[in-house]
Amino acid sequence: MGEAASVIMCQRVYWDVSEHILAEYSGVQPRTLWPTVQLSVTVRENPDLVKSPWRAVEALLHWIVKSAVWLYTYAQSTRGGISDLEPDCRAGALRESDCGRTPSRAVERRGAGRVSVQGGTHVGSSGRRTFIRNFVIEILIYGLLVVGYFLLVLRLLGGLLKGLVDENLTLYAFVALVLIVLQGALLELITSFLVRRLGLERLE
Amino acid sequence: MHFPIADVVISPLFLAGVGFLVGLLGGFFGVGGGFLAGPMMYLVGVPMNFVVGTDLAHMTGKSIVAARRHRTLGHVDMKLGLLMVLGTIPGVEVGARIIETLEAAGSIDRVVGLAYVVVLLTIGVLTGWESLRAMQLVRAERMQAKDALAFRGATRRVQLFSLPPLISLPGSGIESISLWVVLGVSFLTGLLAGALGVGGGFIRMPMMVYLLGVPTHVAVGTDLFEVVISAGFGTLTHALKGNVDILIALVMHTGAAIGAQIGAMSTRFFVGPRIRLLFSALPILGASLVILRMLGVVGGG
Numbered sequence: 001m002g003e004a005a006s007v008i009m010c011q012r013v014y015w016d017v018s019e020h021i022l023a024e025y026s027g028v029q030p031r032t033l034w035p036t037v038q039l040s041v042t043v044r045e046n047p048d049l050v051k052s053p054w055r056a057v058e059a060l061l062h063w064i065v066k067s068a069v070w071l072y073t074y075a076q077s078t079r080g081g082i083s084d085l086e087p088d089c090r091a092g093a094l095r096e097s098d099c100g101r102t103p104s105r106a107v108e109r110r111g112a113g114r115v116s117v118q119g120g121t122h123v124g125s126s127g128r129r130t131f132i133r134n135f136v137i138e139i140l141i142y143g144l145l146v147v148g149y150f151l152l153v154l155r156l157l158g159g160l161l162k163g164l165v166d167e168n169l170t171l172y173a174f175v176a177l178v179l180i181v182l183q184g185a186l187l188e189l190i191t192s193f194l195v196r197r198l199g200l201e202r203l204e
Numbered sequence: 205m206h207f208p209i210a211d212v213v214i215s216p217l218f219l220a221g222v223g224f225l226v227g228l229l230g231g232f233f234g235v236g237g238g239f240l241a242g243p244m245m246y247l248v249g250v251p252m253n254f255v256v257g258t259d260l261a262h263m264t265g266k267s268i269v270a271a272r273r274h275r276t277l278g279h280v281d282m283k284l285g286l287l288m289v290l291g292t293i294p295g296v297e298v299g300a301r302i303i304e305t306l307e308a309a310g311s312i313d314r315v316v317g318l319a320y321v322v323v324l325l326t327i328g329v330l331t332g333w334e335s336l337r338a339m340q341l342v343r344a345e346r347m348q349a350k351d352a353l354a355f356r357g358a359t360r361r362v363q364l365f366s367l368p369p370l371i372s373l374p375g376s377g378i379e380s381i382s383l384w385v386v387l388g389v390s391f392l393t394g395l396l397a398g399a400l401g402v403g404g405g406f407i408r409m410p411m412m413v414y415l416l417g418v419p420t421h422v423a424v425g426t427d428l429f430e431v432v433i434s435a436g437f438g439t440l441t442h443a444l445k446g447n448v449d450i451l452i453a454l455v456m457h458t459g460a461a462i463g464a465q466i467g468a469m470s471t472r473f474f475v476g477p478r479i480r481l482l483f484s485a486l487p488i489l490g491a492s493l494v495i496l497r498m499l500g501v502v503g504g505g
């Protein structure tokens with residue numbers, strides 16, 4: 001565990017350093033840079049950094065948190081300033097009359113690609129912040145679930161899957177498809193359920 | 205970490221990172237992302253036969269996530285997606301057969317490579333030019349930002365073709381269009397995808413926007429819906445041949461699923477022309493990779 005913690009610490013230091021270097025070259029303020037850039041740099045320059053799945057999971061979680069922080073910081077830094085951040089007026093998802101408003105409770109789809117807002121309030125920075133915050137929480141929950149799901153499959157089905165490839169390809173093909181579909185669809189449903197249970201507003 | 209099915213040792217963090225990047229691009233642009241994930245997997249030692257199958261498997265999961273997210277945002281036209289599948293499948297088959305016939309006549313790698321470069325560069329440059337022009341028109345307030353298109357000529361001409369049966373696509377805001385046009389466009393995209401050996405996301409999305417007149421956001425979501433079906437089918441066929449390492453696909457999907465969610469949600473914050481402008485870089489990047497490979501600067505398959 002100590003070893004894993006030191007790996008994470010190294011990554012943090014590396015991230016911080018790379019953030020400032022990139023900031024110098026790009027002119028973008030530190031803490032608003034895309035963490036993926038840093039992640040790819042980290043991986044390229046430290047190929048042996050992560051050797052076990054557990055360390056990978058820890059690093060991935062850190063990366064998710066970092067992405068969440070980036071997203072939140074981005075939302076904060078662009079408060080009231082981004083023309084694109086009036087999404088649905090332009091995306092064609094909301095009614096014309098709803099332009100300049102943001103969903104405060106729920107968004108209901110009404111066929112034909114049109115969406116109406118229930119209980120909409122004027123777009124305010126707080127509305128946007130709530131939206132971003134809820135999305136970040138949702139992503140964190142979802143991230144934990146997909147990583148957990150993978151570890152579970154690896155631990156419980158790893159050997160079995162290898163055996164299936166050697167003995168019964170047809171069954172393996174269907175199991176493979178089911179596993180990937182479950183990871184995609186089921187976990188998203190569980191996340192939606194958990195998000196609702198937490199009482200967070202969600203765009204649907 | 206050792207992956208026993210493909211018998212390779214790869215860092216799961218690397219795979220998740222690649223997955224995240226591909227998921228982000230897929231969620232935002234509606235592309236499968238095979239042009240990026242495939243070479244990356246090959247680069248770290250995944251055998252070529254596993255690269256294609258495993259990429260398709262992770263693409264299936266990622267597209268489900270992104271398509272579901274787009275659907276909640278009202279960006280998926282299921283009817284159009286299903287009709288497009290009907291046209292795409294024979295298109296891919298015909299494209300693949302054309303290549304087989306040409307291959308029997310001699311080596312055509314360079315010809316296909318050149319065709320790939322020409323198609324991608326044309327799409328990239330045209331999309332980039334059009335979206336910049338659309339953004340200028342929006343700035344000059346001659347057009348609403350909602351779904352500004354700088355040239356609608358092609359769309360109008362295509363929609364004027366009124367051979368029955370005529371259908372309506374309310375999800376895409378199209379009142380009336382010939383079924384043959386939809387099938388024809390999807391056949392064409394399938395043909396190009398089959399002939400060039402690609403998934404076809406970055407051909408299909410601009411085709412839907414410029415030829416069928418589908419709003420950009422809906423084109424992205426609908427394209428993803430189609431990728432779910434085509435990649436799912438591809439996964440099954442490749443898995444039956446033993447070409448899928450599902451554990452690698454699941455690791456990649458841990459990153460891809462998160463990236464896809466963020467990518468899909470990010471489309472809410474961008475107007476149509478800006479999405480297309482950013483999108484135009486993708487085919488150009490793909491063409492550059494092929495040029496480098498043809499020149500022998502980078503290897504891979």
